Amino acid sequence: MEDGFVFCHDVSPLVNALGCPYVPNDWRLFIDSSKQSLKCVLLHNGNKFSSIPIGYSVSLKERYDNMKIVLHKINYNQHNWVICGDLKIICILLGQQSGYTKYPCFLCLWDSRVKSEHYSRQSWPARTNLNVGDKNIIHEPLVDPLKILLPPLHIKLGLMKQFVRALDKEGNCFKYITEKFYYLSDEKRKAGIFDGPQIRQLVRDDNFSNFMICKEKCAWNAFANVMKYFLGNTKSPNYKILVNELIESYKNLGCNMSVKVHFLHSHIDYFPENLGAVSEEQGERFHQDIKTMETRYQGRWDVHMMANYCWCLKRECIDVIHARMSKKRKFTPDSD
Structure with missing residues (x-):
């Protein structure tokens, strides 16, 4: 522990001690913060094993200088894991300016200001460098851009946000959402700020679509299909058709194209084969x-506290018989 940051500088022995052979390419690094703390967590690609915390601080915030310290402490350059996290973390790691900038995409020079071309233009000039002072780059990148995973969970949340924002606030669809999530503030509902479980509630609600007009129903069904057959564990052979249907229906509904929607529109081939296997969602569960x-x-x-948490990962009594099998990921083998 140094300067309020608890970290593991030698990851391989830690993973081996938990009963799993350490192969760097089998893991991805998740960096995120909650109200209490900043966390660095190793997530297994395929989500077979439990999440392993390797960095924790209640004093460090999501800032460039802090990210530089964190990566140095955990010896990131020695392992070169792929990285998942929300877009704020990705911007910091790549030295990008945060907020509503002109060129927010790290893959191309998509112009967020030219809204008239967002839905009509799919191809934009590739971003060939991340030089300081050029196209909203304010710091030297801390990681290789090719090591960045686009965040399927946060893209899903972004799609939901744009859908709700485009709804008629006096229409039946938005009124239904207001009644269903009455415990949320009016500001959150109007801004379209919902979490994963709340979105899944609406997707499973067969009654929801009865309160939609035609173009709202088309956009919602397209969103549900992309969520199920592309942004999750299942990747449909016709996923590009489903994504194109989503983009077209969002255009007809009048949704703004955020950078998250832009990733689907212009960089569909950048996404990995199985998004569920490398999603940041497992890292969000670590917060809980x-x-x-x-x-x-x-x-x-x-x-x-961190040693106690790691001990809880290791301490699994495999000889105890339970009435129901636990779904919690662990490192010890299941009993026969």
Whole structure:
């Protein structure tokens, strides 16, 4: 522990101690923060094993200088994991200016200001460099852009946000959402800020589409199809057709094209084969797992808490017979 940052500088022995042979290419690095802390977590590609925390701090915030320290402490250059996280983290790691910028895409020179061309133009000049001072680059990149994974969960949340924002706020569809999620603030509902479980509630709600007009129903069905057959564990052979239908229906509904929608529109081939296997969603679940440990330690969040968490990953009694099989990912083999 140094300067309020708990970290593991030698990852291989840690993973081996948990009962798993360490191969760097089998893991991805998830970096994110909650209200309490900044976390660096190793996620298994394929999500077969539990998440392994390798960095934790309650004092460091999501800033460029802090990310530089974090990557150095965990010896990132030695492992060169692929990285997943939200777009804010990706911007910081690549030295991009945050906020509503003219060139927010790290793959091409998509102009966020030219809204008249967003749906009519699919191909944009490739971004050939990340030089400081050029096209909203304000710092030297900390990682190779090719090591960045586009975040399917946050793209899903972004699609939902644009759909809700385009709805008639006096229409039946938005009124239904208001009644269903009455406990959310009016500002959140109008801004389209929903989490994954809330979106899944609407997708499973057969009654929801009955309150939509035609173009709303087309956009919603297209979103549900992309969510199920592209942004999850299943990748349909006709996924490009499904994505094109989504883009067209969003255009007809009057949705703005955010950078998350742009990734689907212009960089569909950049996405990996199985998005569910490398999603940042498992890392978001880690926030919930560690929350119990944070409550138990009552603010004394240090190396002892992280050691305790790792011990909980290791301590699995395989001889105990349970009424139901646990779905929790672990490192010890299941009993026969």
